[in-house]
Amino acid sequence: MLGFIRSDLAQFTAYTPNPGGDSGKPILSSSSRDRVDANESPDDLPVELKEKLAWTYQQEIEANRYPDGSHQTLKDAIAHYVTESASLETPVTSSQISVGNGSDELIRSLLITTCLRGEGSILVANPTFSMYGILAQTLGIPVVTVERSPDNFEINLDQAQRAIAQSEHPPIRVVFVVHPNSPTGNSLTASELKWLRSLPDHILVVIDEAYFEFSQTSVVKELAQHPNWAILRTFSKAFRLAAHRVGYCVAHPELIAALEKMRLPYNLPSFSQAAALIALTHRDQLLTTIPQIIAERDKLLAALSEYPGLQVWSSSANFIYIRPRQLEQNSLSQIVQQMKAQGTVIRNTGGGLRITVGSPEENQRTLERLQTVLLH
Numbered sequence: 287m288l289g290f291i292r293s294d295l296a297q298f299t300a301y302t303p304n305p306g307g308d309s310g311k312p313i314l315s316s317s318s319r320d321r322v323d324a325n326e327s328p329d330d331l332p333v334e335l336k337e338k339l340a341w342t343y344q345q346e347i348e349a350n351r352y353p354d355g356s357h358q359t360l361k362d363a364i365a366h367y368v369t370e371s372a373s374l375e376t377p378v379t380s381s382q383i384s385v386g387n388g389s390d391e392l393i394r395s396l397l398i399t400t401c402l403r404g405e406g407s408i409l410v411a412n413p414t415f416s417m418y419g420i421l422a423q424t425l426g427i428p429v430v431t432v433e434r435s436p437d438n439f440e441i442n443l444d445q446a447q448r449a450i451a452q453s454e455h456p457p458i459r460v461v462f463v464v465h466p467n468s469p470t471g472n473s474l475t476a477s478e479l480k481w482l483r484s485l486p487d488h489i490l491v492v493i494d495e496a497y498f499e500f501s502q503t504s505v506v507k508e509l510a511q512h513p514n515w516a517i518l519r520t521f522s523k524a525f526r527l528a529a530h531r532v533g534y535c536v537a538h539p540e541l542i543a544a545l546e547k548m549r550l551p552y553n554l555p556s557f558s559q560a561a562a563l564i565a566l567t568h569r570d571q572l573l574t575t576i577p578q579i580i581a582e583r584d585k586l587l588a589a590l591s592e593y594p595g596l597q598v599w600s601s602s603a604n605f606i607y608i609r610p611r612q613l614e615q616n617s618l619s620q621i622v623q624q625m626k627a628q629g630t631v632i633r634n635t636g637g638g639l640r641i642t643v644g645s646p647e648e649n650q651r652t653l654e655r656l657q658t659v660l661l662h
Contacts, residue, residue: 294426301420319626320651322642323633325468325497325605327526329575329645335564342560353556357385360559363566364534371498372506381539382509384546387553389496389518389533394421395548396460396516399541400490401427406459409449411441413469413636415494418462430458439470439599443481450489461485464494466501469633469640471601473503487514490541497603499524499576506536513538523604525565525572530558579604583643589653595660609638610660621659628655 303324331339354360361380369377386392400406407428410418419429430453432445441463450458463482466473474482474493482491495517498504509515516537521527532554535545565572586606590598597609610617618634625632630652633640641652 295424298420298423301417318629320630320644320648322644322648322652323631323640324528325523325603325640325642326528327523327575327604328579328643328648329526331526331565332571335568335571339557339561339564342564343557347556347560351556352552353554353559355552357554357559360385360554360562363563367566367569368506368536372504374507376510378506378536379539382536382542384535384537384542384549385554386533386535386549387558388522388531389494389520390417390421391549391553392518392533392535392545393417393462393492394425395545396490396492396535397422397425397427398548399544400459401425401456404456406456407453408460408462409446409453409458410462411446413439413467413638414462415464415468416635428456434470439467439472440475441478441481443477446481450485458489460490460492462492462494464496465503465505466497466602468496468603469605469635469638470599470607471603471605472599473501473602474505479505482515483508483512485514489514491515492518494518496520496523499573500580500604501602503602509536509538513540516541521562521565524576525562525569527558527561527565530561532558532562579643582646582649586641586643586649586653590656593657593660605640605642607638607640613637621656624659625655628658630655 358380361383364383364385365378365380384392386395397408401408401422402425407430408418408422409430409432411432411434413434422429430449432449433442434440435442461482463474463478482493485491491512491514493505493515495504496519498519500523504517505515506517509517516535518533518535521530521532535542583601583604583606587598587600590596590606590608595611597611599607601607610621618639621639622632622634643649644652
């Protein structure tokens with residue numbers, strides 16, 4: 287390594303986007319494949335909304351000017367959506383919203399705000415979203431991991447509680463959970479939520495609700511009682527804006543003010559802000575596809591459950607998680623490669639296979655190709 291690069295970076299592995307896909311190649315080159323590996327929406331924005339977005343770029347966005355660095359208009363719209371979707375009696379305000387270049391930027395800002403300079407470590411329960419650990423490690427923040435039940439992926443709460451009690455140098459400052467969890471698709475249980483509620487105020491609880499629109503399960507109503515909770519959400523899934531990288535955090539105004547100090551200036555391009563505003567304005571239209579995605583998910587689950595060689599878990603998100611019952615070394619990566627050769631890209635993660643719910647046609651091909659691979 288070059289002498290000026292941190293020595294510990296040699297031990298890290300960079301996050302690999304679309305590891306089974308065509309990363310690094312022109313986007314159009316992979317259009318012949320069914321890309322069901324990244325939990326994206328199978329539907330693009332409707333043509334009329336793309337036309338509105340194009341008009342906005344042509345008529346309203348000045349390419350030579352910086353974006354709105356305050357995100358005020360977008361924050362107001364997000365606050366209204368959060369309030370409306372949860373039927374909150376006390377409205378969420380823009381002072382409770384921070385906007386990031388994807389949720390990843392917000393995760394990084396939360397880590398910098400809480401744990402840097404040896405002041406804290408984080409707790410995660412694997413398998414879960416890998417970026418919590420990856421971003422923490424790049425910042426030199428220790429990551430404490432606990433297990434999940436092999437049957438239903440519930441967090442081992444005894445392990446988690448012991449980890450918090452025993453972690454002193456540095457202490458655990460942040461607990462990350464996904465609701466529902468990725469890659470396994472399970473929502474937080476009553477016992478997990480009870481445990482999160484019991485955590486002391488000096489521990490930040492980050493509840494990632496990236497798949498809220500599919501699960502319709504949220505803890506946003508409890509934020510007023512828990513100033514040490516923060517909720518993350520994204521426009522990349524149900525709102526079909528993965529290309530625009532817009533995430534947001536809902537939290538206590540004091541935490542939001544701290545996140546704003548950590549945020550890079552002009553972090554969200556004007557075009558992405560415009561796309562998110564158009565998506566929110568037309569949310570009734572965009573979110574109408576969710577019942578079909580849920581129905582397709584349940585059809586996939588029912589069909590895959592008939593495969594005796596597969597272990598299949600229920601899901602509250604827009605993806606499913608499976609694992610061969612006879613799991614041999616490298617068999618998961620072999621299945622991924624064989625599926626890719628047939629034209630379907632899926633994800634090998636956390637000791638299983640995660641498959642995004644695609645269009646009805648994609649889902650049928652997924653079933654047919656998976657059957658071919660498993661019976662091969």
